[in-house]
Amino acid sequence: xxxxxxxxxxxxxxxxxxxxxxxxxxxxxxxxxxxxxxxxxxxxxxxxxxxxxxxxxxxxxxxxxxxxxxxxxxxxxxxxxxxxxxxxxxxxxxxxxxxxxxxxxxxxxxxxxxxxxxxxxxxxxxxxxxxxxxxxxxxxxxxxxxxxxxxxxxxxxxxxxxxxxxxxxxxxxxxxxxxxxxxxxxxxxxxxxxxxxxxx
Numbered sequence: 001x002x003x004x005x006x007x008x009x010x011x012x013x014x015x016x017x018x019x020x021x022x023x024x025x026x027x028x029x030x031x032x033x034x035x036x037x038x039x040x041x042x043x044x045x046x047x048x049x050x051x052x053x054x055x056x057x058x059x060x061x062x063x064x065x066x067x068x069x070x071x072x073x074x075x076x077x078x079x080x081x082x083x084x085x086x087x088x089x090x091x092x093x094x095x096x097x098x099x100x101x102x103x104x105x106x107x108x109x110x111x112x113x114x115x116x117x118x119x120x121x122x123x124x125x126x127x128x129x130x131x132x133x134x135x136x137x138x139x140x141x142x143x144x145x146x147x148x149x150x151x152x153x154x155x156x157x158x159x160x161x162x163x164x165x166x167x168x169x170x171x172x173x174x175x176x177x178x179x180x181x182x183x184x185x186x187x188x189x190x191x192x193x194x195x196x197x198x199x200x
Contacts, residue, residue: 077154
């Protein structure tokens, strides 16, 4: 009896950071833009925003590819319950980093896996507690001019020079701060029927 072909895997994200992380699992995958409105809803907290957007991204791509297993992910910087997204500009990044210096920020990173044909749909959260150093304005400017992290939640590009902004990182999923929690992603992919390490 022939073994059925594995379902195609799609990363519902245009993020180069998430693409590079997913490549570590050594699974063939495609990339698709989810085209989801990321505007927070009135009164929505950062945790719920990250969970909602991760699932919305996975659902949006899965609707166009019903046979595929689709990954969606989102990250929101949580500063005392206020969501901080991608700054987009230098000026907004300066404001974000000035507000975060000397404080603890929780990076709420969510990942969802959806397959329309099998009815599979799950989402998990991987919060990361980060303590920022009491940065000087000169340090903030130097970092931003070097890294230009305007597409990173909270302006924090931890896989680069952004690590010098931080005092401590607390997480049970080491890649969550970069944007895709691979321990949770691998768990969800296994639950969706994908084999990561060959036959069980």
